[in-house]
Amino acid sequence: MVEHSQPNTHKAFHVGHLRNSCLGVAIAHILRAAGYRVQDANYIGDIGMHVVKCLWCYDRFHRGQEPEAPAAKGRWLGEVYAESDARLNFRDDVLGFLLLLSREDTAFVAAIDRMLKYLWRKGTDGEDIAYLLGRVTHAQPIKEDLLREENVIPKFWPIIGDQLRDQVANPVPYVAVDGQAEPTMTPAERLARWEALAEHMDEWWPRVPAWRINVRDTFQRWEGQEPEFVRLWQETREWSMADFRRIFDELGAHFDVWLFESEVEDEGKQIVRDLLASGLAEISDGLPVVKIDEKLGLEQETYRTLPILRSDGTSLYATKDLALTRRKFEQYGVDRAIWVVDARQSLYFQQVAKILELAGFEQAKQARHVGYEMVRLPEGVISSRKGNVPVYDDIRDAVAARASEIIAEKNSGLEPERRAEIAWQVAIGSLKYAMLARDNNKVIVFDLDEALSFDGHAAPYIQYAHARACRILEHARVDDAGIIASLAGLDFGALQPEELGLLQAIAALPDEVQRAAAEYRPLLIASYVFELAKRFNDFYHACPVLPSAEPVRTARLALVAATRQPLANGLGLLGIAAPRAM
RNA sequence: GCCCUCGUAGCUCAACGGAUAGAGUGUCUGGCUUCGAACCAGAAGGUUGGGGGUUCGAUUCCCUCCGAGGGUACCA
Known part of the structure; x- marks a missing residue:
């Protein structure tokens, strides 16, 4: 089970979340291609301090001011959250x-x-x-x-x-x-x-x-499940959820399991009670904690101490993750649970897994945290305080508009409907590639100007190679069946270095998939498809296909077909579409 | 204090202990009457943060120092 995406309701979906979703989707695809049965799980942060702050601010200052249009409500709510924080x-x-x-x-x-x-x-x-x-x-x-x-x-x-x-x-x-x-x-x-x-x-x-006291009181309204508050929570939560469903659909992120923080609170509190009863957890200065190093007998600070419940009895992220992790193995029957969550939480996830292990839940050893570094902007850290949070919708709109413009300019023959579809595939592909063509442990500096440029090392380069391969096959009027029928008698004549290089690149995909799966690194696939596209371009410029005489023509056509497929497959592993024309 | 990550061309990034450390971008020069120029060719750009060590061989492994970021009991 690959848990990824995890957006918080009542907050904006921004470019940082984008990296997570792209990574999660790609890792799940790659694991599947490597032979595993994989479940994608989303874990929605639909309750917690951020929700309480947002609803306090809404209730106190903005009740009834939400926009009419349902599609605009989610974003508006995110702004209310930002204001509450301010x-x-x-x-x-x-x-x-x-x-x-x-x-x-x-x-x-x-x-x-x-x-x-x-x-x-x-x-x-x-x-x-x-x-x-x-x-x-x-x-x-x-x-x-x-x-x-x-x-x-x-x-x-x-x-x-x-x-x-x-x-x-x-x-x-x-x-x-x-x-x-x-x-x-x-x-x-x-x-x-x-x-x-x-x-x-x-x-x-x-x-x-x-105000701070008000917020604390508001938290108690949630803890007490006050009906009016719960109704407000449900209504506003749905504003965000509608947004998320649309965004995940756009990103091609499909989930087998939807988990909600609000649904594991009680279970989590029960686990805390059990841990306290068993003596693994203790109350320290009024706070329920597990002193992990002490329980393990470690001299050196390693896992430190994790609070598992607030001193007022309300739940923490840890309270819920303890329950959720156990549930993944028991209820969903998985044998490995992966958290795709940013690297700042690396100690935290080790703590959660270790506590479960100490509590006798052996399967927790198969819980892995796949961490990744944050997304920054050329001008610095993303921060709601500085008001420089690049909201996903805005970025997508800008990139899609640019893609549409370029297609209109370079391929004016395309009918408008097809153009819109391809512009979309190029735009989303471009964004995703920018998120994936960087190793997990590297900070991404997200530069919108760079994302708007479709030249060079970027998704459109690879998609373009794919489209050209498609076009050659189209001109030749051959289909896969025809290519396969011709395979037995292929004759390249004097094999050119560019042909050999291309053949080697084609053959490398299976190994790359296995390695990417073992290391949870979509970057390897991103590099692979770029390399393959480059080899194809080398070949394309050095070795004419359609004008060549037989038997070389047929052999080269087969090579084009044999390139097209791993290009499409490799892009598919990254969750990027491979249009037949651009 | 302790722990983790990062430091490679002006910039953004690659490199499974192995050949002269590679791409993209930017700058300069060239290539569309030729399967689509979102492409291609060439030039220029490097003490891989510094110093030790292991090795036939180190960007990669170990030690140390410097610099940046992050984590470190009631945020998520």
């Missing part, structure tokens, strides 16, 4: 920004220092000003609970803005200072960030603590 983290964001300024900008520190001293002399909010002053000049974090007057930051905020505006208006060339980190933001970016925070400063800052 509201609840507002103070942390503000203080984090101040810390960044005080660390990176000596001019800022000097100016703020002067202004604060001035205010202090005037006797304004004396102790808080002294505290802020100390923190800023020493580039130390400001702790909000050490502030005497709660609203000192909102009062202080315009002063910071004045300074930042001044820095933008009177730019000073940047001079590197030894031992000091390079600034991560330009003065203009700092000002923009300040303005974004300033917009909500007076309204949000004072309310953050109350």
Whole structure:
């Protein structure tokens, strides 16, 4: 069983999720091709803190404001989630920004220092000003609970803005200072960030603590299964699910099993009770945990300690994964369970498997985590705080539009319907290839401009080779049966190096599949199909097929047919379509 | 502190201990009257982060240092 995709409802499906789905789909295909019986499992994060935050924000600020069109609701809900996060983290964001300024900008520190001293002399909010002053000049974090007057930051905020505006208006060339980190933001970016925070400063800052309490209360509404809340959860969850079903359909991701976090909570809590009863788990500072190293008698920190339930009795990801992992082996009868989840959770999955093993569930040894690194943008990490989350739908639209444009330009004879279909295959293929032609343990730098270019090492190169092979066979008016009938008497005459190279590439597929399956590395197939397409191009340019005299013509036609098939098959393993024309 | 991953051409990436470390992209030069130019040919671009070691042979394995990212008890 390959568990992959795992999107969270009430959140946007972005380019990071895309890598996971592409990897999961490809790994499942490759394992099947290697001879295994495989089940694809999706695990929807339909409950948890993120859902509670989103629903709190919806209920409190946006009830009834959702768009009419059903197709637009999922995305809108994701925006509400992002807003809830921004509201609840507002103070942390503000203080984090101040810390960044005080660390990176000596001019800022000097100016703020002067202004604060001035205010202090005037006797304004004396102790808080002294505290802020100390923190800023020493580039130390400001702790909000050490502030005497709660609203000192909102009062202080315009002063910071004045300074930042001044820095933008009177730019000073940047001079590197030894031992000091390079600034991560330009003065203009700092000002923009300040303005974004300033917009909500007076309204949000004072309310953050109350909001946090509200969210905790909202969590209890879920735990208590309050009917009105459950209804709201079901309704909004479906908005996201409708989106997901469409996206997975577009990506060619089909699932044999749909798992939901909301469905394994009770089972998970039961396991926690069992673990506590058996003495494997214990309550430490009020928190149910398993001290794994201690139970294993390990001196060296290895598996550490895993909390398996919140101290208030609500469930954690771990609570549910313990139940789910057992269920995969017992209820679904699998003999190997694979988690395709990003590499940050690698320790966590080792912990889950080890706890089950300690509890006597031997099959947990056959649970494997296939990790992969994150997707970044050329300008940096994807972060909802920075507002640079590339939503899947937007990327897909951009790539599809570009594909359509290029097809119209290069193959104007195609009827519009066919063009639309092929544009789609090229666009999705391009995106998928960008996600798969990189090893699992490498960070992907996703550059939309690069994804929009269909030249070179990319899916369209391979799809194009396939389309040309198809066209040759079409011109020759031969089908597979005709090719097969001719095989016995093939005569290449003097075999050309390009023909030999192509033959070798064709023959390499089975070994590549086995290796890719053993190592869970679709990259090997991605490299293979590119290499095969390149060999085909070499052959194509060096060895005319249709104009050749018999018996070479028939032999080369067979070679074209024998290339077309593994090209299509290899692309298929990656979940990429192989159009017959482009 | 401890653990994991990464560091290869300007940029994005390959390379199952094995030949002169390869592609793409970008730059420069050429090729459509020829099965489709989303292609092809050529030029230029490298102390594989530094230093040790194992080996007939190291980008690959081991040690060490440097740099980047991530994880490390109530996020997922």
